Amino acid sequence: MNKKIITIVSGLPRSGTSMMMRILEAGGMRILKDEIRKADEDNPAGYYEFEKVKELKKDPSWLENAKGKAVKIISSLLEHLPERYIYKIIFIHRNMEEILDSQRQMLIRRGEATNEVSDEKVGKMFLKHLKKIEERLNKQSNMDVLTVHYNEILKEPAKHGEIINRFLGNTLNTKNMTDVIDQTLYRQRGKI
Numbered sequence: 001m002n003k004k005i006i007t008i009v010s011g012l013p014r015s016g017t018s019m020m021m022r023i024l025e026a027g028g029m030r031i032l033k034d035e036i037r038k039a040d041e042d043n044p045a046g047y048y049e050f051e052k053v054k055e056l057k058k059d060p061s062w063l064e065n066a067k068g069k070a071v072k073i074i075s076s077l078l079e080h081l082p083e084r085y086i087y088k089i090i091f092i093h094r095n096m097e098e099i100l101d102s103q104r105q106m107l108i109r110r111g112e113a114t115n116e117v118s119d120e121k122v123g124k125m126f127l128k129h130l131k132k133i134e135e136r137l138n139k140q141s142n143m144d145v146l147t148v149h150y151n152e153i154l155k156e157p158a159k160h161g162e163i164i165n166r167f168l169g170n171t172l173n174t175k176n177m178t179d180v181i182d183q184t185l186y187r188q189r190g191k192i
Contacts, residue, residue: 011092016150021048027172
């Protein structure tokens with residue numbers, strides 16, 4: 001992997017970004033994470049988060065330490081990436097029904113309200129957000145984007161491991177990448 005490039009894993013909340021980080025780590029990629037947010041019932045294998053990501057808009061200086069590594073950045077923060085860096089972005093999609101169900105289950109486990117906004121309204125907001133983000137990413141000359149689908153990765157892990165490895169310069173161990181995919185963690189299954 002080019003030591004000057006920052007690899008970013010992104011998508012909507014509950015879209016499979018933690019799974020992708022685990023895949024990259026298993027393949028041999030260095031990961032920028034801090035373990036502040038501990039693994040729990042919603043993400044038993046860990047969240048792979050880096051707390052400073054939340055400060056991206058105010059203070060992106062930490063990105064200097066992300067060169068040659070992968071970091072998880074939620075899709076709503078991508079617009080704050082400074083233009084002075086080169087990025088390889090793995091953007092993950094997932095069936096919207098599954099995202100909404102996964103979020104609902106997480107809120108229930110945390111004892112938080114789940115009925116303040118309808119799934120239909122949240123789904124529409126997410127789709128609008130995705131369209132805006134994708135348009136923006138496609139216009140950036142310093143960003144190379146690979147779009148992957150959570151559900152397709154689970155169906156054909158070896159195929160997608162190869163695609164991801166090619167995108168990142170053919171430096172990762174694809175067998176290790178696919179071996180780490182845990183089908184038991186696919187709990188909110190939509191109608192296929």
